[in-house]
Amino acid sequence: MTIDIETIRRQTPGVREVVHFNNAGAGLMPDRVLDAQIRHLELEARIGGYEATDREAMRIDAVYDSVARLTGAGRDEIALAENATAAWDMAFYSLAFAPGDRILASQVEYAANYVAFLQVAERTGAVVEVIPSNGDGETCPDALAAMIDDRVRLISLTWIPTNGGLVNPAAEIGAVARAHGIPYLLDACQAAGQVPIDVEALGCAVLTATGRKFLRGPRGTGILYMRRDLLRTAEPPTIDHFAAPWVAPDRYELRPDARRFETWENNYAARLGLGAAVDYALDIGIGAIWTRVRALGERLRATLADIPGVHLHDIGRTRCGIVTLSIDGVDPLAAKAALGEQRINVSVSRPSSTLLDARARDLPPVIRASVHYYNDEDEIARFAAAIAALRRMKGPRP
Numbered sequence: 001m002t003i004d005i006e007t008i009r010r011q012t013p014g015v016r017e018v019v020h021f022n023n024a025g026a027g028l029m030p031d032r033v034l035d036a037q038i039r040h041l042e043l044e045a046r047i048g049g050y051e052a053t054d055r056e057a058m059r060i061d062a063v064y065d066s067v068a069r070l071t072g073a074g075r076d077e078i079a080l081a082e083n084a085t086a087a088w089d090m091a092f093y094s095l096a097f098a099p100g101d102r103i104l105a106s107q108v109e110y111a112a113n114y115v116a117f118l119q120v121a122e123r124t125g126a127v128v129e130v131i132p133s134n135g136d137g138e139t140c141p142d143a144l145a146a147m148i149d150d151r152v153r154l155i156s157l158t159w160i161p162t163n164g165g166l167v168n169p170a171a172e173i174g175a176v177a178r179a180h181g182i183p184y185l186l187d188a189c190q191a192a193g194q195v196p197i198d199v200e201a202l203g204c205a206v207l208t209a210t211g212r213k214f215l216r217g218p219r220g221t222g223i224l225y226m227r228r229d230l231l232r233t234a235e236p237p238t239i240d241h242f243a244a245p246w247v248a249p250d251r252y253e254l255r256p257d258a259r260r261f262e263t264w265e266n267n268y269a270a271r272l273g274l275g276a277a278v279d280y281a282l283d284i285g286i287g288a289i290w291t292r293v294r295a296l297g298e299r300l301r302a303t304l305a306d307i308p309g310v311h312l313h314d315i316g317r318t319r320c321g322i323v324t325l326s327i328d329g330v331d332p333l334a335a336k337a338a339l340g341e342q343r344i345n346v347s348v349s350r351p352s353s354t355l356l357d358a359r360a361r362d363l364p365p366v367i368r369a370s371v372h373y374y375n376d377e378d379e380i381a382r383f384a385a386a387i388a389a390l391r392r393m394k395g396p397r398p
């Protein structure tokens with residue numbers, strides 16, 4: 001399946017305004033994602049918020065089916081959240097740890113995840129250990145297998161880190177987890193919308209993602225998948241009367257499905273936007289998206305590699321649409337600002353968001369240029385020219 005880029009770009013109003021290479025921050029919404037939200041907000045304003053939810057109940061409910069299709073999960077295994085961190089926290093803090101229990105985590109773990117490990121370790125006496133990476137910079141399944149003993153309670157992986165193009169071997173890590181019956185928590189925040197997801201093939205017990213990045217959904221949306229067997233025992237760290245209906249004065253009953261991790265009140269316009277974004281990605285085909293994103297990412301790297309004074313920092317054998325670079329003598333924040341003046345969007349990835357990896361590789365703050373399938377070759381050329389000009393203007397003389 002190939003992607004009709006012209007049509008896709010016509011359906012993406014933002015491409016007429018900016019060269020958007022900040023998809024790892026938040027992707028540009030297609031117009032149907034925008035419309036789904038606006039329509040619902042207008043309905044709320046016209047007939048009332050609760051009444052709008054009633055009228056759109058089927059569409060709102062169908063968002064779970066869309067996310068289930070995206071991930072290969074059952075709809076009862078899906079919860080919606082306000083971001084990936086809220087989803088991840090709900091799952092992680094629902095697990096019980098005792099002194100000496102081992103949490104094995106990847107070296108590229110996202111900061112929010114790692115500080116939660118540290119907090120739980122402090123509270124419970126569990127220990128956090130880092131799974132070594134192999135020579136290509138990937139979290140190493142063999143090294144993980146060698147670490148397993150009967151104290152390992154959790155294996156955690158950030159599939160695609162926030163700070164670069166690396167795509168970790170998530171299914172291989174899952175195979176080790178499955179072989180030993182250890183819960184596997186997969187942070188798919190930067191993967192969802194870029195890479196095909198099949199929770200069965202990945203072998204994960206939990207998968208979390210955000211709506212706004214490569215899925216091109218609204219801000220303030222997140223996804224939680226929890227496998228049925230874990231759901232049966234997972235006790236949400238906080239509950240309300242939606243997660244756990246109050247059935248007698250002294251008793252509540254936790255919902256049997258993943259929505260035990262949700263609360264009663266929600267932003268339904270955003271949820272409908274998320275559903276529209278997932279459907280849009282599925283209509284295009286995640287396989288086709290993945291092929292194009294990888295190709296554009298490699299093209300961007302190859303183009304930048306030809307510019308003197310530009311250094312690329314992406315590791316791994318399979319690399320995604322996130323491209324990280326630094327320019328000799330050019331402060332990354334100044335570069336971001338200068339590019340912004342030319343309506344080229346990038347972000348800066350700081351060491352503190354992936355501290356272990358940044359320290360291991362002695363990484364400075366880096367410019368993060370993240371492409372998506374709706375970007376094109378002309379935009380890459382424009383970006384490369386802007387980077388070359390920056391280097392000539394601000395960098396040391398070659």
Ligand SMILES: Cc1ncc(COP(=O)(O)O)c(C=O)c1O
Binds near residue numbers: 084085158162209210
């Ligand atoms: C790898 C990774 N995990 C988790 C998150 C957190 O996502 P959210 O901001 O939706 O909570 C991010 C956000 O940048 C991320 O890059």
